[in-house]
Amino acid sequence: MAKSRNPEALKAAKAEAKAARKVAAKQRRSQLWQAFQIQRREDKRLLPYMITAFVLVVAGSVALGWWADGLARFLMIPLGVVLGALVAFIVFGRRAQKAVFAKAEGQTGAAAWALENMRGKWRLTPGVAATGHLDAVHRVIGRPGVILVGEGAPSRVRPLLAQEKKRTARLVGDVPIYDIIVGNGEGEVPLAKLERHLNRLPANISVKQMDALESRLAALSAKLGPAAAMPKGPLPAQAKMRGVQRTVRRR
Structure with missing residues (x-):
């Protein structure tokens, strides 16, 4: 069967797909936030470790930028913030995974x-x-x-x-x-x-x-x-x- 060439139908389909992606992305963010809140309540070291990782990465990036010249000096600050957030997220993921396995250890299935x-x-x-x-x-x-x-x-x-x-x-x-x-x-x-x-x-x-x-x-x-x-x-x-x-x- 030939595909419809109706511009209005194509536009509606694209809008529907975009809306579905937005809903899916919102659900993922909500699930991630709920997982973070649960892990934060159960793991008292989570926030200190995440903050420490973020600060260390940003400080290292700023230190490298201090020795750089020109535009690189200013770019290292936002780059450090992005990398710091990424490392903090990795710390969260690792500790959450460790907690999940610790709870499952020894259980049937x-x-x-x-x-x-x-x-x-x-x-x-x-x-x-x-x-x-x-x-x-x-x-x-x-x-x-x-x-x-x-x-x-x-x-x-x-x-x-x-x-x-x-x-x-x-x-x-x-x-x-x-x-x-x-x-x-x-x-x-x-x-x-x-x-x-x-x-x-x-x-x-x-x-x-x-x-x-x-x-x-x-x-x-x-x-x-x-x-x-x-x-x-x-x-x-x-x-x-x-x-x-x-x-x-x-x-």
């Missing part, structure tokens, strides 16, 4: 939540194996190969990981399989460092190979039945577990 929020070309299938105690194994496909991430009690997760690794190896051939347990014990990966740990793994396969792997492993999941029903996001330890546990299917 925290590893799956962290994996779902990773940046990059990762293919996640949460809950490929689980127990009635909500210990779970999640499967991630990426450039390193297949990564099996377990969360829960190590004594129950280790055999679960071994079983899933053996089952997966039958289909993936020579593709590397990594197994990780999320936790703070020896040989485990802390939740806050999970994404960094995965990003440091070597690239062993191509994106095309990732697609083929995903298809083969999806067939395996279909054959074994639906994945274990895991809670959406970290589940507080004090929450009632009986209803959730009933939804977990044993493999």
Whole structure:
């Protein structure tokens, strides 16, 4: 069907798109401000750190401008203000992220939540194996190969990981399989460092190979039945577990 060439319709569509962008931008600013207010109430060091970072960057910029000549001397001041605001915002983001991971640490479903929020070309299938105690194994496909991430009690997760690794190896051939347990014990990966740990793994396969792997492993999941029903996001330890546990299917 040919596109409409009506100037009034095009103008109305542009105005509607512009209005939608404004609304979306306003919502993002509102969410950011709410996140800042929550973090400021919970983190008493946030404002001092942000102000210190801002002042140091602006002072450094002014000091550099003092030794510069001509127009550069005056440009360093607004440049320092912009850079200072950017550094202060980075400080806020880092401390907010740290606080979020600290709250999620040790909660059921925290590893799956962290994996779902990773940046990059990762293919996640949460809950490929689980127990009635909500210990779970999640499967991630990426450039390193297949990564099996377990969360829960190590004594129950280790055999679960071994079983899933053996089952997966039958289909993936020579593709590397990594197994990780999320936790703070020896040989485990802390939740806050999970994404960094995965990003440091070597690239062993191509994106095309990732697609083929995903298809083969999806067939395996279909054959074994639906994945274990895991809670959406970290589940507080004090929450009632009986209803959730009933939804977990044993493999």
